[in-house]
Every structure is written in C-alpha cells, then in structure tokens.
Amino acid sequence: MAFCTRVTELFDIRYPILQGGMAWTSTAELAAAVSNGGGLGIIGAGQMPTDNLRVQIRLAKTLTDRPFGVNLMLMTPHIDDIVDMVLAEGVHMVTTGAGNPGKYMSALKDCGIKVVPIAPSVALAKRLEGMGADAIIGEGMEAGGHIGELTTMTLVPQLVDVVSVPVIAAGGIADGRGVAAAFALGAEGVQVGTRFMCATECTIHPDVKQKILKARDRETVVTGYSTGHPVRVLKNKLAKMIATHDRAGEIEEIEKLGTGKLALAMRDGDLEMGSLMAGQSAALVCKIQPAAEIIDEMIAEASQTLRSMPANLLEA
Numbered sequence: 001m002a003f004c005t006r007v008t009e010l011f012d013i014r015y016p017i018l019q020g021g022m023a024w025t026s027t028a029e030l031a032a033a034v035s036n037g038g039g040l041g042i043i044g045a046g047q048m049p050t051d052n053l054r055v056q057i058r059l060a061k062t063l064t065d066r067p068f069g070v071n072l073m074l075m076t077p078h079i080d081d082i083v084d085m086v087l088a089e090g091v092h093m094v095t096t097g098a099g100n101p102g103k104y105m106s107a108l109k110d111c112g113i114k115v116v117p118i119a120p121s122v123a124l125a126k127r128l129e130g131m132g133a134d135a136i137i138g139e140g141m142e143a144g145g146h147i148g149e150l151t152t153m154t155l156v157p158q159l160v161d162v163v164s165v166p167v168i169a170a171g172g173i174a175d176g177r178g179v180a181a182a183f184a185l186g187a188e189g190v191q192v193g194t195r196f197m198c199a200t201e202c203t204i205h206p207d208v209k210q211k212i213l214k215a216r217d218r219e220t221v222v223t224g225y226s227t228g229h230p231v232r233v234l235k236n237k238l239a240k241m242i243a244t245h246d247r248a249g250e251i252e253e254i255e256k257l258g259t260g261k262l263a264l265a266m267r268d269g270d271l272e273m274g275s276l277m278a279g280q281s282a283a284l285v286c287k288i289q290p291a292a293e294i295i296d297e298m299i300a301e302a303s304q305t306l307r308s309m310p311a312n313l314l315e316a
Contacts, residue, residue: 003299006166007189010114010134011067011093014038015299017179018137018168019291020193021071021095022145022277023047024266025204028056030291032063033201037292042069042095046262050081057089067092069114074099087111095137095191098146098229102131109134116168120148125159135166137191142172144194144232144279147222153185160186174281176301183306192298194279199291205269208276215282224258227251234276 007016017039019026023046031041041064043056053070060068070091072082075098083104086094093114101108101117108115114134119125125136138159140152148155152171159167169182170191182190196202198209211234223242224230226249233239238261245253258275265274289297 003302005188007135007168010166011040011069013040013067015295016168016189017295017298018042018069018095018189018191019196020143020170020191021045021069022193022197023071023073024262025197025202026071027203028060028063030196030199030202031068032060032066033199033291034196034295035064035066035068037290037295039291039295040067040069040093041291042071044071045076045082046073047076048082050078050085053082054085054089057086057091069093069095069116071095071097072101072104073097074101083107086113093134101128101133105132118170119159120150120155122155122158122162125163129163129165133165135168135189136163137168137170138187139191140169140171141222141232142280143170144220144282145277147171147230147232152182156182156185156187172279172281174279174284176298176303177305178281179298179302180305180309183302194281195285195294196291197278198285198288199294200288201291204266207269207271208265208274209288211271211276212278212282212285213287215278215285217280217283219282220278220280224254227254231275231277232279234278234282236274236276237272238275 005016015038019034019041021042021044023044026044031043034041045053072094095116097118116135117128117133118137118139138156140155141147156169166188168189169187173190174195179190220232221235222230222232226246261275264270265276
C-alpha cells in the first residue's frame, strides 16, 4: 500500500514517518539512517553548542543525500545563534518546540526551510498556522520528554478539524497499528521517537536501550508538574526524588536536580540518576534493529492493518 500524503510531498520522502528530534539522542547518525530508510530524520539540537550542531548537520550531509531536519528547542539561551547557523548551513526543515517560532518564521521560510512546530493544544496550533507553519505536529501526552495535557487520540482529530495544513500525529506511536490509527484520526503523517531510540544507529548508551526493551505498560511517570513543564520519563531514583520536590512545590530544587541529567542518562548510561526521557510506547519496543527495518516493519504492519479493518467489522 502506498502512503502518498501531503507530508510525503512536502518533504520529498517515501514514507510519512518523521523521527522525533530528541536531545542527546537524535544525532546525525540516526537522522541520516531514518532518511536513508525512506522517512525523515531529524537532529535534536536541544541546548547543544552552536558549533557542535554545525558539525552534526555537516556529518548528516555526508551520510545521506536525502532530506533531513533539525529540531529547535526555542527556550535554549543561544537559540538566535543556532537559527543563524541553521540558515547558513541549510537544512530541509525544522521542527520547533518549547516556545514561539514566530520570530524566526520569515527568515527560515525565505531560505526555503519548511517550519513544522509541535503543538499540544488546538489554540496554539491555530496560532502557528496563522504564522505560516507548513505543517503541525500534534503531540499527545503519551510522548516522552516535555508533554502537554491532551492525549494523541483526542488532540489529533481536533487539530485536523481546525487547521488546513497537514497534521502529523505524535505520542504513543511505535508500530504500524499506531500509524494506521493516526491516519484514521485524520493525520497525514506520524512522528516516532521512542522506538527509534532502539535503532541500531542510535548512539545513546546501550544500557538505556536495554531499559526501554524491558519496559512494561506502567513503566513511565510524569514529573515536574509544579514547574509548568511536565516531563515523561522511565521510572528511576531521579524521578522519585523529583516527585518528592514536585509535591512540595519546590521548583528551584527540581531545576537544580534536573540539570545535566538527560546527558547523564543518554551519554553515560546512568539508569538511576539520569533523566530517562521516553514515551509510554516503550512497552511496545521489543528489539534493537536498523532504522530502515523499523520503518519497513511499521509501513508493512500499517498496510496490513488498514487492509484487514473491513473484515474485522460486523455489519449491522
């Protein structure tokens, strides 16, 4: 079954699967592998120094001749420098989160860079479309990392109803059944993060991959509600400590405790004091495999699911 949508046309990709731009996780190696596999790879900028991100972009260009993008975390202190560098280096698209991309929209689009913001709510999605967004990523709270309040199941169809640009579903999607469900909700593409953490080409610490593979259905927890920026992570000692401060409303303590902990997990493999950002779909991830194989499996399963759906429905 062919999956030709406005998303595949917009980014000139074979399959409407975007790889989430996860900080300390989505490196050039992973992004290039996803793009080579027919999806759209995205380098996670996070709070990476500008020069380091430039190296990542240039490395990706040596690893793939296919389109790839960069995720911009707009609350990064040196975001102006990062955007200037992205404009100079040239990428096919950017996804944005943790802030308003309006300040940079014109400059990015004038350089031919597609802008696809992440929206956890209907009101924000409508504002982003008005600013010129080329597509909207509707991310439900099932996702790993920073999350909103709505689930993917409820958010995506509402976005589809109010915006005219393509909607890309994110949060809780890790197999072909999730892809098929996203299309049923009206999405024209999906963004997948947690499953790609267990791609062969993903450079995170092997112990983190094993932690994901062992995850069960209730393995994640949301921390940091009191800060206004809740984060979904796999349960560990750090998450329990943050939860204690969360209940007490000790925001400064949470911020101190969380500093540098994502790198501690993804780079150093500290499973207790590192921030193990991952989504609820971790329980659906069963093996480590090449990114291209992940994409092929998801597309094949989505095709089979969509073909078999009429046979599973009872006529009145």
